[in-house]
Structures are given as structure tokens and as C-alpha cells.
Amino acid sequence: MEEVSREIQDPVAKLRFLRTSLRDYPRVSEVEDVPSGRARRILYRWASFEHLRALSAKAPVAAFAPAVPRKTLVTRAAAALTLLLAAGRLLMGLAALVVVFAVGSAAYRHARPSATPVLASVPGAATHAPAVPPRAGVAPASVWLVEMGAGYEQYSNGLRIENTYEIAGEPRRFRAVDRTTGLRGDTQTRPVGILFHTSESDVWPLEASYNETLRDSTQRLLRYVQRNRLYNYMVDRFGRVYRVVEEETKANHAGHSVWTRGDDVYLSLNAAFLGVSFETRWEGGHALPITQAQFLAGRNLSDYLRARWTIAADMCVAHGLTSVNPKKHLIGHHIDWARGFPFEAFGLPDQYSRPSPAVALFGFGYDEDFLKIMGEPWAGVREAERALAEEAAKAGRTVEDLRRERQQLYDRWLNEQSQADEATASGRPEPALPAGG
Amino acid sequence: MEERKDHLWKVAQEVEDRLDEMEKAGAAPAGIDVGTSKVVAARKRAKGIETASQLNAFIPIPYSRFTETILGQNDISYFREGDELVVFATATEKFANMFNAEVSRPMSDGLINPREKMALPVLEAIIGSLLPKAKTQGEILAFSVPAAPAGKEAELTYHEATLRRHFEAMGYKAVAINEGLAVVFSELEDNNFTGIGLSCGGGMCNGTLAFLSIPSIMFSIAKGGDYIDHAVGSVVGESATRVKVIKEEGIDLSRSPKDKVEKALHIYYEDLVESLVEALRRAMSRAEKMPKSDRPLPIVIAGGSAKPRGFKELFERALKGRGLPIEISGVRLAGDPLTATARGALIAAMYEK
Numbered sequence: 058m059e060e061v062s063r064e065i066q067d068p069v070a071k072l073r074f075l076r077t078s079l080r081d082y083p084r085v086s087e088v089e090d091v092p093s094g095r096a097r098r099i100l101y102r103w104a105s106f107e108h109l110r111a112l113s114a115k116a117p118v119a120a121f122a123p124a125v126p127r128k129t130l131v132t133r134a135a136a137a138l139t140l141l142l143a144a145g146r147l148l149m150g151l152a153a154l155v156v157v158f159a160v161g162s163a164a165y166r167h168a169r170p171s172a173t174p175v176l177a178s179v180p181g182a183a184t185h186a187p188a189v190p191p192r193a194g195v196a197p198a199s200v201w202l203v204e205m206g207a208g209y210e211q212y213s214n215g216l217r218i219e220n221t222y223e224i225a226g227e228p229r230r231f232r233a234v235d236r237t238t239g240l241r242g243d244t245q246t247r248p249v250g251i252l253f254h255t256s257e258s259d260v261w262p263l264e265a266s267y268n269e270t271l272r273d274s275t276q277r278l279l280r281y282v283q284r285n286r287l288y289n290y291m292v293d294r295f296g297r298v299y300r301v302v303e304e305e306t307k308a309n310h311a312g313h314s315v316w317t318r319g320d321d322v323y324l325s326l327n328a329a330f331l332g333v334s335f336e337t338r339w340e341g342g343h344a345l346p347i348t349q350a351q352f353l354a355g356r357n358l359s360d361y362l363r364a365r366w367t368i369a370a371d372m373c374v375a376h377g378l379t380s381v382n383p384k385k386h387l388i389g390h391h392i393d394w395a396r397g398f399p400f401e402a403f404g405l406p407d408q409y410s411r412p413s414p415a416v417a418l419f420g421f422g423y424d425e426d427f428l429k430i431m432g433e434p435w436a437g438v439r440e441a442e443r444a445l446a447e448e449a450a451k452a453g454r455t456v457e458d459l460r461r462e463r464q465q466l467y468d469r470w471l472n473e474q475s476q477a478d479e480a481t482a483s484g485r486p487e488p489a490l491p492a493g494g
Numbered sequence: 495m496e497e498r499k500d501h502l503w504k505v506a507q508e509v510e511d512r513l514d515e516m517e518k519a520g521a522a523p524a525g526i527d528v529g530t531s532k533v534v535a536a537r538k539r540a541k542g543i544e545t546a547s548q549l550n551a552f553i554p555i556p557y558s559r560f561t562e563t564i565l566g567q568n569d570i571s572y573f574r575e576g577d578e579l580v581v582f583a584t585a586t587e588k589f590a591n592m593f594n595a596e597v598s599r600p601m602s603d604g605l606i607n608p609r610e611k612m613a614l615p616v617l618e619a620i621i622g623s624l625l626p627k628a629k630t631q632g633e634i635l636a637f638s639v640p641a642a643p644a645g646k647e648a649e650l651t652y653h654e655a656t657l658r659r660h661f662e663a664m665g666y667k668a669v670a671i672n673e674g675l676a677v678v679f680s681e682l683e684d685n686n687f688t689g690i691g692l693s694c695g696g697g698m699c700n701g702t703l704a705f706l707s708i709p710s711i712m713f714s715i716a717k718g719g720d721y722i723d724h725a726v727g728s729v730v731g732e733s734a735t736r737v738k739v740i741k742e743e744g745i746d747l748s749r750s751p752k753d754k755v756e757k758a759l760h761i762y763y764e765d766l767v768e769s770l771v772e773a774l775r776r777a778m779s780r781a782e783k784m785p786k787s788d789r790p791l792p793i794v795i796a797g798g799s800a801k802p803r804g805f806k807e808l809f810e811r812a813l814k815g816r817g818l819p820i821e822i823s824g825v826r827l828a829g830d831p832l833t834a835t836a837r838g839a840l841i842a843a844m845y846e847k
Contacts (some may be wrong), residue, residue, distance in 0.1 A: 058707070059686050068683045069844040075686065075707045076845070259627050270631065270665075384567055 073426045215329070216357035218290075219299045221278050226286045226306035230481060231328035233321035234470055236418065241473070242321065242489040245329070248304065249318070250372030251362055252311055252326055252379065253355075254288065254334040255346065255393040263294060263348060271295075278336060285309065288332040290358060295348025298358050308332045313390065313471075315378035315421075318372055324467075324474050326379060330372075331362055339377075341430065342397030354401050373400075374408045378435070381415050383471060386464045388415050388438065389427040396435065409435040416441035420463030504646050523634040523847050524625060524666070527676070528617075528657060530601040531696025531719055531798055534836035535624040543840060545833040546624055550696075551597040552582035552616045553589050571623055575615070582616050583623060589734045599734055603716045604640040604698035605653040618660055628665030635666035636843035638673045638835050640700050641714040674702025675709045676838030679703030681794040681828045686786070690822075692770065693835050694797035696720045699770050701777070705787070713777035717766050719799040725765075727756040747804030763808060766799070771812040778819050790823035795835035800827060 058078045065071040074428045197213040204211040208221040229248065232241040261267045275293045282288055284299050288310050289302045303306035310332030316323050323329045335355060337346045347355070361367060377395030381388055389395060400407050415421040416438055423434060449459040527534040534547040548571075555561065557577050565572045570585040581589055590597045600606065600613035600620075607613050628635075637657055642650045654670050661668035671679075677691030687707035693700045696719040703711040723734040723741065730737075732755065740755055751757040795809060810825050828834035 062686045062706075068679070068841050071683060072679065072687065072707055072845045079706060079708060260629075262630065267631075325801060382567075 073207060099285035142318065147339050153304050160272065200361045212357070212361055214357050214360055216298060216354070216361050218358075219297055221299075223300045223303060224283055224286065224304040226289075226308050229305060229307045229328050230274050231323070232474075232477070233323055233329070234474075236317065236320045237324050239466075239470070241477070244303075248329065248331045248362075248366050248368065250316065250323070250326065250330040250368060250374065251359060252314075252330040252332050252374060252376050253398055254310060254332060254376045255339040256282075256291065256334050256336045257338055257393065260294075260336075260338050275336060282334070282392050288334040290331070290333045290362075292333070292337060292347075292351050292354050292358065293336045295350050296348065296350060297352050302332075304331060304362070310334070311379065313378065313381050313383045314376070315381055315415040315419065315467075316372070316374060316379050317418065318369065322414070322418065322470070324471055331366070331368075333358060333362075339393045339395075339397075342395065347395060352399065352402075359405070366371065371408075371411070373403070373405045378408055378413070378437070379415070381419075381421055383467070385424070386419070386421050386460075386467070387429065388413060388421045388423050388434075392427070392430060395431060409437055410440070411437045412444060413437045413440040414441075417444055418463065419467035420460030421467075422460065523636070523840065523843035525636050525638075525676075525836050525841070525843050526621070526625060527638045527673070527833075527835035527839060528601075528621070529603055529616045529638070529695045529797075529835070530599060530698070532832065533617075533620050533624060534833050536833060536836040536840040538840060538844065543837055545830075545836055547832065547836075548583040548620050548624055549586055550583075550601060550617070550620055551586040551590075551599050552580050552612060553586050553593075553595060553597050553598065554578040554580050555589070571619070573615070573619060575612070577665055580612060580616065582621050587739070588733065590733075590741065595735075595764060596733055599720075601697060603643065603646070604695065604700075604714065604718070605643075605646065605649045606656055607651070608649070614656070621660065621664075625664070631665050632667045633665065634669065634843045635661050635664075635847065636669045636671045636676075636698065636839040638676050638839050639670045639700070640673050640698055640782045641681055641712040643698065643714050643716050644732070646716075667846075669842065671839050671842040672709060672712055673700040674701055674712060676835045676842065677794060677796045677828065678702060678704045678707070678709075678838065679841040680838035682792065685792055690774070691791040691796065691838075692774075692793065692795045692797075692800075694718060694766075694770070694795060694799035695784045696798065699766070699773075699797070699799070701770070701774055703778070703791070711777050711781050713773050715769050715773045717769055718797075722762040722766060724797070725762045726755065729758050730755050741802070745802045747802050747808050749804070763802070763805070764812075767805075767808050771809065771816055775816050775818055787820060790821040792823045793825045793829055794834075795825065796828035796831045798832055800831050 058075070062071055062075055065074055199213070200216070201213045202210060203213050208219060210218045210220060212218070229246050230244055232244050234241050256278060258281075259274050261270050261274055263271070271294060277290060279293075279299060279301065282291055286302050286308050289300065289304055289308045291299045291301055293299065307328045308331075309327055311326035311330060314324075314326045316326060316330075333355065335347045335351050337348075337351070340346050345352070359373060363370070363373065375394030375398045377392040378388065380391040382390040396409070398408075400409075413421075413435075423438070427434070445459060446456050449456045452459070522538050522744050524707075525536040529550060530583070531550055532547050533550045534545055536543050536545045554575070555578065557574060557579050562572075562574070562579060565579065565581065570581060571583045572579050572581045573584075574580070586597050589595075598610065598612065600610060600617040602610070606617065620655075625635075639650065639654050639657075655744060656667045658670065673695075674691045677693050678689060679691075681691065682689045682704075682804075688705050690701060690703045698714050698716050698718045700714045702709050719738070719741075722735070723737045726732070727734040727737045730741075737755065737759075741759060745756060745759050745763075747763055751760050764775040793809075793813075795806065800806075806825055806827050813822065813825065830837075
């Protein structure tokens with residue numbers, strides 16, 4: 058057995074072989090009862106049990122216990138026959154083991170079940186949005202509330218919002234900074250954008266047998282999101298849309314983030330943007346990581362929110378495109394939807410090709426960790442880097458020098474905003490701040 | 495600025511990339527070594543076995559919104575518990591050194607510490623940071639358990655059952671594997687899983703003699719790296735955490751000690767090894783069904799406490815001084831002492847699949 062075992066390279070196959078052989082050992086021990094020494098040797102070799110002759114039938118664990126007592130000739134003949142059959146089964150078993158492992162490893166490599174159902178996959182490091190269903194049929198002229206019942210709202214575009222988890226967040230108050238003057242604008246209380254997220258929570262296979270787990274998982278996630286006021290909306294795997302944090306109030310969804318519109322610069326988008334999260338894991342964005350139901354519901358939700366709050370299309374963006382690490386001055390602190398969000402299918406401009414505001418305006422960069430996941434930055438980052446390089450060349454400065462200056466500007470503006478936010482939170486008047494620039 | 499979504503999946507930065515890769519491995523068996531000092535997870539990937547580890551320790555600090563923000567911004571693993579922020583895993587040691595405080599551990603002497611109220615939440619958080627929930631219900635996971643220390647059989651039952659329940663709640667079908675046997679599985683494949691596997695961890699040392707993968711003798715002693723740290727700390731007037739840092743900076747047991755800390759480390763390492771060899775000898779002498787092999791058996795040593803240079807030679811010297819009832823072909827260190835047990839557990843999980 059040991060000789061055969063030594064030929065097996067895979068440790069698991071070897072372990073399985075040894076354990077199976079030892080389990081079958083009691084039958085093999087009957088070789089001792091075969092009357093002919095030559096026949097016994099042949100049988101031992103045939104069954105690859107040469108080294109197990111001394112094993113105890115009753116306790117294979119105590120490997121080298123005394124030999125079993127001899128029996129009668131009749132028993133010996135029967136034992137020989139039993140062993141021949143056992144040996145045959147063992148050989149068949151070995152062959153089957155090889156086939157099982159070959160098939161198993163091939164299956165593991167090529168047909169590993171995916172826990173995340175994909176709508177369409179894009180091979181390699183594709184940067185375009187995967188193919189998604191087009192809009193079809195007659196669309197309503199506008200989005201209006203059709204009906205409101207206990208725990209739900211039905212809208213004219215098919216959107217149904219579940220509101221049983223709805224709670225109030227902190228008041229939505231924010232001020233944009235004018236990029237040309239550095240002055241902070243008037244306080245606003247209406248959301249001006251939508252930020253799309255993924256929940257990065259547990260994802261179970263979309264199969265009927267997992268129904269209970271899917272539902273439980275979503276309920277737990279919703280409770281978590283509600284407790285921490287993480288998003289204004291969450292879209293579950295079945296396409297159900299839950300309002301969690303009231304639209305009029307802010308959710309803690311964006312962290313440190315940057316986005317712009319015209320001359321208006323928005324830092325830390327919790328207050329300025331509505332947070333919409335899809336219950337899924339982004340997984341690199343090479344394939345659309347949401348279900349078809351989530352896609353359709355998300356699109357209807359986007360249409361509704363844009364209509365209700367008059368949100369411009371270029372203010373609907375993915376979290377991964379806005380998230381920054383303020384300490385290290387890096388983009389991509391969070392990278393959910395940093396690739397693969399179906400902007401076009403949502404009727405939105407391709408935000409991946411838009412020059413990254415954090416790079417262009419504040420000189421942010423990225424690190425190796427970012428590249429390890431992304432492969433390469435989205436097109437808008439490259440575009441912003443080109444613009445920075447041109448600007449530096451025109452001014453006769455190095456890009457690094459220009460980046461440093463821009464990063465300092467960010468630090469200053471962020472500091473001013475933080476002071477103002479703290480003052481507002483504590484009920485004090487905002488400190489008088491010098492004009493930026 | 496709060497960014498609470500992090501809590502759903504964020505872990506210490508240093509293992510983040512490796513975890514991503516492990517996650518991509520999808521529904522595959524997993525092995526996990528739940529040790530007193532470290533928790534190490536192993537999963538099979540196309541390129542081989544991938545491992546990731548976290549320090550099994552925590553330190554509570556007073557809650558403030560500012561502190562929480564700083565922790566979040568620096569990707570430090572923590573959770574809030576009442577008026578405290580509990581920093582856990584790899585960052586713990588940095589904090590302990592910074593504040594010259596002792597780290598707390600969810601486990602003591604190889605088992606879940608029943609006197610530590612934060613033991614389970616912290617251990618669950620650490621496990622969660624290394625191992626995603628099962629993608630399909632019933633994925634196999636093998637977790638290491640020590641051999642029952644004398645008089646602590648009941649605690650071992652609690653330890654094993656608690657871990658099993660937690661893993662099952664994560665969607666796994668959990669199987670327990672003895673630590674020493676896991677070392678045999680990972681390191682003695684060429685010997686047909688025959689020989690002696692020793693795991694020298696933080697809380698205890700475990701040993702198993704296996705023949706053709708079947709464990710024959712299992713034993714443990716309640717001495718490990720922590721014992722050395724505390725003993726040295728108490729005689730030289732340093733904190734155990736500080737001693738651990740000095741020890742891990744590269745103590746060389748094959749050279750004469752340079753200062754009093756090294757001298758004390760040498761003394762207590764010798765004591766540990768002597769105790770281990772004596773326990774091995776005693777376990778063999780007491781065994782009712784001792785395997786009688788026609789050839790010498792190898793000994794392989796794994797675990798973080800076996801990492802210092804000169805440990806193997808120290809063990810060999812101790813072995814020479816005591817006659818074992820079986821012949822030993824040689825002593826060697828595991829290829830990667832820190833991950834050997836987790837790798838062995840993974841082999842056990844793949845076998846069970």
C-alpha cells in the first residue's frame with residue numbers, strides 16, 4: 058500500500074487512498090489464511106498490501122500488532138476468494154479515483170459555480186459597460202405616485218418602493234465650493250446628485266433552494282443599513298427597492314469623496330448626493346454584478362429620483378469614481394462600481410470617460426494596490442493626468458509640484474468644510490473663513 | 495466623516511489583497527488554524543494554497559468619534575462595544591506598544607478563554623476578517639483543535655463546540671482536526687503521513703504520532719510562546735508584549751545571549767523544549783497500542799514558537815538526552831511553520847469533501 062501511495066502526487070488523493078485502504082484492511086488480513094505462501098505473496102502484491110501483512114484486523118490504528126490466528130482450510134479457500142474480489146474492487150476503485158480526481162479538478166477549474174448571477178460578462182479588463190437590456194415599450198410622460206399603501210409606494214414607471222425600513226437621517230445641509238474663487242456657496246438642503254454603490258455584503262446563489270437564505274441575508278443587511286443609516290435606497294437581489302434613509306435627509310454613504318459640476322465643487326458627498334446601493338459584490342466589475350431585476354429596478358429608481366429632485370445626468374455617478382483617501386491624496390479609496398456601471402443603459406453619460414475631478418482639480422494619484430485591482434485607471438483618470446501635465450508644462454513647472462499645490466488646496470478646503478460642519482452640528486455659527494483660491 | 499459600510503468587509507490592509515484572491519477562489523474547502531496567538535486561514539487556489547493570517551488579540555480603547563474616524567481612515571480593524579472601541583487583529587500590537595499596554599487575547603492556553611467577556615465577539619470578528627461566509631451551504635471547513643490538556647477536557651469540549659457552531663452559522667460544514675495531525679498532513683506527505691507532527695504555538699504545544707495518516711498518540715502541554723513572553727517579562731521587568739516584539743525581531747538560540755532579555759529567552763526556550771520532549775516521551779511510554787515501525791520515524795516541528803534560529807538544534811539536543819521508545823530518522827522544521835497547521839487543515843477539508 059505504501060508503495061502505491063508513494064506514486065500518488067496529490068496529498069488529498071494520497072490521504073484518501075490510505076484511509077480507504079486501511080478501512081478495507083480487515084478483508085485484506087484474510088490473506089493470512091490463504092494456504093499457499095506463493096499465492097499469498099501474489100495476492101498481497103496484487104492488492105498492493107505487501108506492507109500491511111502485520112496489521113491488526115481489529116485495530117488498524119495500532120499498526121503492528123500480533124498476527125491473527127489461523128483458521129481451517131475451508132475458511133482459507135473462502136478467504137482467498139473474498140480477497141480476489143476485494144482486490145478487484147480495489148483496482149476498480151483506484152481507477153475510479155483517478156477519473157474522479159481528473160474530472161473533479163477539471164470541473165473545479167472550468168465549471169466552478171458562480172455565486173453571483175451575471176447579466177452579461179465582459180472578458181478581461183474591459184472598461185466598457187456590459188451589454189444590458191434596452192428600454193422598450195411605452196414609457197409614461199413623467200414619473201408620478203400612482204398609489205400608496207401600507208408599507209409601499211407605486212410609481213408610474215413601474216417603480217415600487219418598500220418603505221417599512223424608512224427612518225430619518227441627519228438634516229441634509231451642504232455648500233458647494235466655487236472652484237474659481239474658493240468661496241463657499243449658499244447652504245443647500247435638496248440633493249443634487251445620485252451616488253451608486255454596491256453593498257459588498259453576502260451574496261448567495263440566485264436559486265430557489267436558497268430562497269430562505271437570500272431573504273434572511275437581505276433582512277439582516279437592511280437592518281444593518283438602517284441601524285447605521287448607510288444608504289437612502291437599497292435594491293435587493295430580487296429587484297425590490299427599499300427606502301431606508303429618507304430622501305430629504307443624508308445617509309452615511311459616501312465618505313471622503315469629490316465630484317464637480319461646472320464651477321461647483323462638492324467635497325464629501327453624503328449631504329449633496331442620494332446614496333443608492335445594490336445588494337451585491339462588485340467583484341472587479343468585469344461582469345455586471347447585479348441581477349436583471351436589480352438592473353431594471355435601479356434604472357426606474359434613478360429615473361424617479363432624477364425627476365423628483367431635478368438631478369442633472371452628469372451628477373449621477375458611481376461611488377468608486379468619487380471616493381478618495383484624503384490623508385494619502387489617492388483616488389479609489391473605495392472602488393465599488395469603479396468599472397462596469399451601465400451608465401448608458403440608465404440614460405446617463407459615461408462617467409468613466411469624464412476627467413476625474415479629484416485628479417484634475419486636486420492632483421490626487423493612485424497606488425499599486427489600486428492598480429492591482431483595477432489593472433489600469435479608467436479613461437477619465439488618464440484624461441485628467443494629461444490635462445495636469447499640459448498645465449504644468451505651460452506654467453514651466455513639474456507635474457509633481459503642481460500636484461502638491463493642488464493637494465494643499467484640497468486639504469484647506471476640506472478643513473474649512475469640516476470646521477463649518479462641526480460648527481453646524483454643535484449649533485454654533487460657522488467660522489468666518491478666508492477666501493480660497 | 496463616517497464611512498460605516500467599511501464594517502461589512504474591511505480588514506487590515508496587509509491581508510486585504512490576499513483575502514481578495516482567496517475570495518475569488520469561490521466555493522472551495524477551507525482550513526483554519528485557530529491558535530492562541532494567530533489565526534491562519536488556508537484555501538485552495540488554481541496556483542496553489544493561499545494563506546492569510548491575523549493576530550488573535552485585541553485591545554479596548556475609550557470611544558470617541560475622533561478616534562473612530564482615525565481608525566476608519568487607517569483601515570484598522572475594530573468594532574464598537576458600548577463606550578469602547580475594540581481594536582483587534584494585526585493592529586493590536588502597534589497600539590499596545592504605543593500605549594505600553596498589554597494586549598488581551600480571546601484565547602488562553604490554546605482554548606477559548608471563558609473568563610474573557612470579549613473572547614467570542616473578537617474571535618468571531620477575526621475569523622470573519624479572514625474567511626468569508628460559505629458561498630454555498632455546506633462547504634467543508636476543517637478547523638484545528640488542540641489535544642486535551644490534562645484536566646481541561648471540559649474546556650476543550652466547549653472550545654470545539656463553540657467554534658463548530660460559529661463556522662456552521664457561517665454556512666460551513668465544520669470538521670475538527672487535531673493540530674499535530676494537521677502538521678503531519680501538511681509536512682509528511684512524502685512519508686505517507688507517517689511520523690510525528692509537533693505544533694509549537696502561542697498558548698501550547700501539541701504533538702501527534704500518526705501512522706499512515708491515522709493518529710496514534712496525541713498529547714499537549716500548556717506551554718508556548720506566551721509562557722516564554724510572560725516568564726521572561728516577569729524576570730526582566732518588561733511587558734510580555736514588549737518581550738514578544740524583541741523575540742520576533744530575531745532571537746538566535748544558536749548563539750550566546752547578548753543581554754539579560756536574551757539570556758532569559760534562552761532559559762525559557764530550553765525549558766519549553768525540555769517540557770515538550772519529556773511530554774512526547776511520556777505519551778509514548780504510556781501508550782497502550784504503540785505502533786512498532788520497521789523504520790525510523792521523522793519529526794517535523796511547526797508553529798510560530800519554533801521559528802527562532804537554533805530551535806531545531808535545541809530540540810535535537812533535548813531529544814538525545816531522553817530515550818524514546820521508537821527510533822527517530824531526523825528532526826526538521828516545517829516549510830512555513832506559521833501556516834503548516836492551516837495547510838494541513840485544508841488537506842483534511844479537501845479529503846472530507
